[in-house]
Amino acid sequence: MANDALARPACAADDWTVPQEWDRYGADEHAMWDRLFERQARLLPGRVAPAFIDGLDVLRLSKPGIPDFAELNARLMDATGWQVVAVPGLVPDDVFFDHLANRRFVAGRFIRKPDQIDYLEEPDIFHDVFGHVPLLANPVFADYMAAYGRGGQRAAGLGAIERLARIYWYTVEFGLMRGPEGLQIYGAGIVSSFSETLFALDDPSPNRIGFDLKRLMRTNYRIDDFQQSYFVIDSFEDLLRQTIETDFAPLYAELHGTPDLAVDAIEPDDRIYHRGTQHYARSRLSQTGDFHHEP
Numbered sequence: 001m002a003n004d005a006l007a008r009p010a011c012a013a014d015d016w017t018v019p020q021e022w023d024r025y026g027a028d029e030h031a032m033w034d035r036l037f038e039r040q041a042r043l044l045p046g047r048v049a050p051a052f053i054d055g056l057d058v059l060r061l062s063k064p065g066i067p068d069f070a071e072l073n074a075r076l077m078d079a080t081g082w083q084v085v086a087v088p089g090l091v092p093d094d095v096f097f098d099h100l101a102n103r104r105f106v107a108g109r110f111i112r113k114p115d116q117i118d119y120l121e122e123p124d125i126f127h128d129v130f131g132h133v134p135l136l137a138n139p140v141f142a143d144y145m146a147a148y149g150r151g152g153q154r155a156a157g158l159g160a161i162e163r164l165a166r167i168y169w170y171t172v173e174f175g176l177m178r179g180p181e182g183l184q185i186y187g188a189g190i191v192s193s194f195s196e197t198l199f200a201l202d203d204p205s206p207n208r209i210g211f212d213l214k215r216l217m218r219t220n221y222r223i224d225d226f227q228q229s230y231f232v233i234d235s236f237e238d239l240l241r242q243t244i245e246t247d248f249a250p251l252y253a254e255l256h257g258t259p260d261l262a263v264d265a266i267e268p269d270d271r272i273y274h275r276g277t278q279h280y281a282r283s284r285l286s287q288t289g290d291f292h293h294e295p
């Protein structure tokens with residue numbers, strides 16, 4: 001993800017990338033990757049969109065542990081023309097969009113510590129690579145991500161980045177998809193999280209609502225805990241088609257000044273898959289405010 005008020009660290013190139021320096025990872029860091037990978041690879045089949053499972057093979061490299069981007073990129077480039085580039089942390093919006101539009105996904109280099117296995121404030125390499133890269137090996141999703149980057153560049157000129165970012169949040173990070181036998185997860189924030197994989201699909205608390213571009217662009221999201229609403233796409237093909245065929249400039253203009261929708265709102269036009277009880281969010285609010293977040 002991106003942020004605007006950032007200064008480029010001295011170690012980074014003009015495009016904010018840094019070498020991954022794979023040789024510097026320790027055995028404990030590789031072991032953490034393997035532990036997280038195995039836990040999610042066991043949990044996800046039957047819950048995640050099949051395209052994600054297909055794409056997981058791209059991460060099964062010649063060495064165990066944290067993927068070496070050089071080897072990973074050779075495979076990803078063959079599949080869809082994408083690459084993964086390391087960055088030292090959050091990058092400005094324009095840098096982020098430029099990388100995406102040119103089929104480069106920015107990823108953090110560090111991996112969480114053992115006491116952060118289920119608690120993380122900033123995305124680490126497990127979230128960025130395990131969560132995002134398998135779908136970058138899918139040709140349709142790969143095109144969607146590049147289209148999003150180009151859309152971000154246009155949104156920047158129209159003062160509408162915040163609106164567009166909501167689409168990223170509710171698709172790329174926290175998206176659900178309709179499957180032949182029920183809902184499936186595909187968003188990176190869910191698939192890289194053991195607890196949100198269970199919550200997003202099984203818990204009665206959150207809303208699950210049919211995807212609608214305009215609706216998403218009006219909806220706030222939470223960065224500090226599980227989502228209170230998830231949005232369900234029909235397919236990656238449909239997501240890509242809507243993104244490419246929609247002229248966003250008039251939509252931004254139409255939405256300008258309209259009030260945002262709350263994270264748990266249900267609107268009269270919503271296609272509701274599940275009306276959430278919101279019991280989880282309410283129970284959290286009644287506690288100390290010490291939220292638990294895993295991106």
Ligand SMILES: [Fe+2]
Pocket residue numbers: 001123127128131132173188189
């Ligand atoms: Fe992410």
